[in-house]
Amino acid sequence: MTTKQLYNQIQQKKSFLCVGLDVDLTKIPQHLLATEDPIFEFNKAIIDATHDLCVSYKPNTAFYEAYGLKGWQSLEKTINYINEKYPDIFTIADAKRGDIGNTSTMYAKAFLEDLNFDSVTVAPYMGKDSVEPFLAFENKHTILLGLTSNEGAFDFQTQEIDGKPMYQTVLETSKTWKNSENLMYVVGATKAEYFKEIRNIVPDSFLLVPGVGAQGGSLEDVCKFGMNKQVGLLINSSRGIIYASNQTDFAEAARTEALKLQKAMAIILEQN
Ligand SMILES: O=C(O)c1cc(=O)[nH]c(=O)n1[C@@H]1O[C@H](COP(=O)(O)O)[C@@H](O)[C@H]1O
Structure with missing residues (x-):
């Protein structure tokens, strides 16, 4: 999928919501546990209930690998x-991979070719030759960890080297890599005050923004400094949407939460 197609979908749905499919068998409704594939049954119901309100789904692979x-x-x-039922939706394999070049190529094949996701999250720590194999895939996207939503982001990412925070060096350097037009970046919603600086470095890129909902990030604050002319934001919420209820009404409850975010997004889009 191209970013133009993603932008068209945002305009049509008046939404830049990404629903995180982080399925934990201890949190899903008990009646699903009797089915052959409880994880898939849960996801299918959530997807059918929210597909018109969001533009993206992001399964975090940890919740499946477990x-x-x-x-x-x-x-x-x-x-x-x-991919079959809602092919316009942008899919993200949240796998946070990255390794020496030939290994990264295999990770890229696993998520972008075999599973046919539109994008995969990648850690930048091993540098250029660990990320470029992901960037080689046409019309696929590599979502590089920029400034993450967790406390540990302050351990390394904001530490200064030669007077510059490391996350800024990551953003600037990544722009010089081959096929860098296929890059997007993760920036946590809990770090809204950093968005202005980040937009100075990557004005045109899409940013995947987790941390709204369960982690307490503010949609309005992120949009104020993070939005660009093509919106440029995918706001993720996982637990805040998918675990709105653990009863038989779970899909309806998820829709209600997704609708709240979509309505807030529609207002923001109208104002911009
Ligand atoms: O790459 C991510 O998506 C990610 C980066 C980050 O900085 N913070 C973060 O929370 N995430 C992921 O985004 C999702 C957030 O989930 P909730 O806090 O339940 O909305 C989880 O799948 C996290 O692994």
Whole structure:
């Protein structure tokens, strides 16, 4: 999918919401546990209930890998279901990979070719030759960790080297890599005060912004400094949407939460 197609979808749906599919078997409604594939049944219901309110789905692969082969099969069924039933939706494999070049190529094939996600999250710590194999895939996107939403972001990412915070060096350097037009960046919603500086460095890129909802980030604050002419934001909420209820009404409850965010986004889009 191209960023132009993503932007068109944002305009049509008046939404830049990404729903995180972080499925934890201890949190989903008990009645689903009796089905053959509870993870997929849960995802299918959430997807059917929210697809018109969001432009993206982001399964975090940890929540599937934790259940071994069965979990991986649930992930495969989930991405196939989205690609077949809702092909306009931008899909993100939140896998946070990155390794020496030939290994990164295999990770890229796993997520962008075999599972056919539109994008994958990648850690920048190993540098250029660990990220460029992901960037080589046409019309696919590499979402590089820029400034993350957690406390540990202050351990390294904001530390200064030669007077410059490391996350800024990551953003600037990544722009020099081959096929850098395929880059997007993760910036946590809990770090809204940094968005102005980040937009000075990557004015045109899409930013994946997790941390709204369960982690307490503010949608309005992020949009104030993070939005660009093509919106340029994908705001993720996982637990705040998918675990709105653990009863039989879970999909409706998820829709209600997604709708609240979509309505707030529609107002922001109108004002900009
Ligand atoms: O790459 C991510 O998506 C990510 C980066 C980051 O800085 N912070 C962060 O929370 N995430 C992911 O975004 C999701 C946030 O989930 P909730 O806090 O439940 O909305 C989880 O899948 C996290 O792994």
